[in-house]
Amino acid sequence: xxxxxxxxxxxxxxxxxxxxxxxxxxxxxxxxxxxxxxxxxxxxxxxxxxxxxxxxxxxxxxxxxxxxxxxxxxxxxxxxxxxxxxxxxxxxxxxxxxxxxxxxxxxxxxxxxxxxxxxxxxxxxxx
Numbered sequence: 001x002x003x004x005x006x007x008x009x010x011x012x013x014x015x016x017x018x019x020x021x022x023x024x025x026x027x028x029x030x031x032x033x034x035x036x037x038x039x040x041x042x043x044x045x046x047x048x049x050x051x052x053x054x055x056x057x058x059x060x061x062x063x064x065x066x067x068x069x070x071x072x073x074x075x076x077x078x079x080x081x082x083x084x085x086x087x088x089x090x091x092x093x094x095x096x097x098x099x100x101x102x103x104x105x106x107x108x109x110x111x112x113x114x115x116x117x118x119x120x121x122x123x124x125x126x127x
Contacts, residue, residue: 001078004071007051012036013044017067020054024066 007013015034019025025033031041045065048054053072056065 001075003051004053004075007048007053008075010044010047012040013048016041016044016048016065017053017072020065020067024064026059026062026064028062030065 008017012034016030019030019033027038027042027045030045031038034041036044045054045056049056049065051071052068054065054067056063058064
């Protein structure tokens with residue numbers, strides 16, 4: 001998944017993925033549509049191929065690239081699971097509020113302990 005995310009993070013590669021989503025295309029056509037030089041386009045396509053996002057096939061003198069939708073679907077499913085997990089945790093606002101309440105309770109308990117014993121329990125703290 002890391003290789004996939006790294007490959008898709010580059011805007012030029014993301015543009016190529018968008019173009020390949022429409023249909024398979026040869027490198028020269030992709031370079032022209034992406035308004036990039038062919039050697040740069042080839043390097044980006046090779047990175048996408050190593051990440052498993054595209055496949056290539058020789059057709060005469062041309063190399064034609066096609067998008068592999070399965071890795072994108074797997075990424076989408078993973079992102080959906082992460083979003084669903086966050087939703088089930090009552091969303092980020094509730095999570096932050098719950099964490100803040102826990103810190104307030106801990107601070108109150110420490111303050112009560114210090115008051116009851118007359119000792120500073122934070123002595124020697126590195127903060």
